[in-house]
Amino acid sequence: xxxxxxxxxxxxxxxxxxxxxxxxxxxxxxxxxxxxxxxxxxxxxxxxxxxxxxxxxxxxxxxxxxxxxxxxxxxxxxxxxxxxxxxxxxxxxxxxxxxxxxxxxxxxxxxxxxxxxxxxxxxxxxxxxxxxxxxxxxxxxxxxxxxxxxxxxxxxxxxxxxxxxxxxxxxxxxxxxxxxxxxxxxxxxxxxxxxxxxxxxxxxxxxxxxxxxxxxxxxxxxxxxxxxxxxxxxxxxxxxxxxxxxxxxxxxxxxxxxxxxxxxxxxxxxxxxxxxxxxxxxxxxxxxxxxxxxxxxxxxxxxxxxxxxxxxxxxxxxxxxxxxxxxxxxxxxxxxxxxxxxxxxxxxxxxxxxxxxxxxxxxx
Numbered sequence: 402x403x404x405x406x407x408x409x410x411x412x413x414x415x416x417x418x419x420x421x422x423x424x425x426x427x428x429x430x431x432x433x434x435x436x437x438x439x440x441x442x443x444x445x446x447x448x449x450x451x452x453x454x455x456x457x458x459x460x461x462x463x464x465x466x467x468x469x470x471x472x473x474x475x476x477x478x479x480x481x482x483x484x485x486x487x488x489x490x491x492x493x494x495x496x497x498x499x500x501x502x503x504x505x506x507x508x509x510x511x512x513x514x515x516x517x518x519x520x521x522x523x524x525x526x527x528x529x530x531x532x533x534x535x536x537x538x539x540x541x542x543x544x545x546x547x548x549x550x551x552x553x554x555x556x557x558x559x560x561x562x563x564x565x566x567x568x569x570x571x572x573x574x575x576x577x578x579x580x581x582x583x584x585x586x587x588x589x590x591x592x593x594x595x596x597x598x599x600x601x602x603x604x605x606x607x608x609x610x611x612x613x614x615x616x617x618x619x620x621x622x623x624x625x626x627x628x629x630x631x632x633x634x635x636x637x638x639x640x641x642x643x644x645x646x647x648x649x650x651x652x653x654x655x656x657x658x659x660x661x662x663x664x665x666x667x668x669x670x671x672x673x674x675x676x677x678x679x680x681x682x683x684x685x686x687x688x689x690x691x692x693x694x695x696x697x698x699x700x701x702x703x704x705x706x707x708x709x710x711x712x713x714x715x716x717x718x719x720x721x722x723x724x725x726x727x728x729x730x731x732x733x734x735x736x737x738x739x740x741x742x743x744x745x746x747x748x749x750x751x752x753x754x755x756x757x758x759x760x761x762x763x764x765x
Contacts, residue, residue: 459737459761466494466502467755471743473580473678474759475519475526476732477555483731483759485741486514486528488748491538493517493528493553496759498734506558512538512547516580516591523587523604524555529578530563535748545575550591550602562606566591569610570598580634580678582643584657590643592632595619599632599643599655612660621648621675623695626749634679636687640710646689650674654711667713673701678729680738688764690740693725700727702740704765719765724758738764 462483469492471485483496484505493506493514506514506526513536516529528551534544551563567576579594587604590611597617602608619631634646643655650671655663673691677700680688687705702720707713724742733739740762744754 459733459735459739460498461761462496462498462500462739462759464496464500464502464756464759466496466757468753469494469502469743469757470745470748470754471741471757472745473516473729474731474739474741475517476734476739477519477521478732478734479521481734483733483739484517484519484526485743485757486517488513488515488531488533488743488745489536491536493526493558500756502756506553508551508553508560508563509538510549510560510563511551512536512540515578518581518583518589519555520583520587521555522583522585525561526553526555526558527551527581527583527589528553529581529591531577531579533577533749535751545577545595548576548578548593550578550581550589550600550608552606564602564606564608566593566600566608569600569608570596572596579632582635582637584637584641590635590637592617592635592645594630594632594648595627597631599635599645599660612655612663614660614663616653616663616665617645617647619648623675630675633676634689636679636681638681638687638707638711639685642711644679644687644711646672646676646679648675648677650676650691652705652714664712666707666711668705669713669715672703672705672716673718677727678741680730680732682764683736688719688730688738688762690722690727690730692728694746697725699723700725700740700742702730702738702762702764717765720763722760722762724760727760730762733759733761737761 470488474485491511512532515531518527530549532547548566552561575595577594581591589602591600599612601611619629621630622628630648633648641657645653652666677692691701699721706715726746727742729741739759742758747754
């Protein structure tokens with residue numbers, strides 16, 4: 402049995418686990434509340450309060466985008482829309498709370514759209530360009546040879562620029578730009594999951610290697626798929642620093658002015674592995690999601706509370722998502738937090754799907 406066959410069998414099994422788990426969640430959550438026939442009718446005030454509570458309770462968003470397979474997302478508060486990238490089509494779509502998916506960016510230069518970052522300060526959307534070898538535009542037989550970031554007008558979706566980051570390395574290695582963050586001055590920082598490289602891109606699209614450090618070298622292996630998986634997510638935080646989540650559950654702090662002083666954050670306990678996505682909260686702490694792709698167990702939502710300028714941090718589990726293959730978290734309406742389950746197991750197993758799910762989660 403070759404590696405490709407093993408991968409398909411393994412991920413097909415993972416998909417069955419996900420389907421079973423999701424079905425259980427729907428069954429347990431689908432019962433409606435009601436009163437016995439002999440009970441008193443609630444008062445008008447109680448009814449009004451109940452309706453108000455219902456309006457304030459975040460709802461699961463079942464998105465209708467068949468075969469979109471998003472890995473990451475961001476939320477634009479003014480338009481009340483989520484923006485998701487498609488690993489299958491290379492597009493970026495908007496998603497309303499009604500679950501309607503509308504294509505917003507369709508740039509032939511983007512093979513697969515992974516990271517999506519809304520930069521309202523400059524009215525643009527930043528998108529990372531990757532290639533798992535499973536997209537409509539994939540280079541057949543040469544996965545992970547695409548690495549880039551594109552900038553697009555937030556009103557029109559028109560390209561501002563699209564930079565090829567492999568042109569900076571010319572190393573012949575596999576690359577995967579897993580995430581992008583933006584500093585207050587508009588500088589973007591992109592992390593490579595398959596090499597220990599952080600790229601810096603100025604607002605005009607001029608790119609350079611910001612940091613290459615063995616501290617960022619990946620150590621997590623995904624059987625029959627990828628070895629040495631490293632940087633999964635990045636956030637710019639107070640103190641002019643980058644916080645980088647490694648797939649193995651560790652965090653690395655990188656001072657922007659002195660990247661050579663990068664060091665691991667001392668955590669009370671490691672994040673669950675593989676860590677997949679992060680969201681910076683208003684108080685400067687971080688919510689992170691860890692996928693259950695390798696275990697079939699529910700994805701974990703974790704709260705990371707920093708101390709000493711991110712030299713140390715406390716990690717607590719605040720929620721779980723039944724779908725193990727949950728890959729990102731973002732802000733939602735009313736500063737809620739939503740977790741994305743985009744169907745990654747189906748994509749890697751070569752199976753179609755009907756859409757994806759955004760689940761409100763607790764952040765502690």
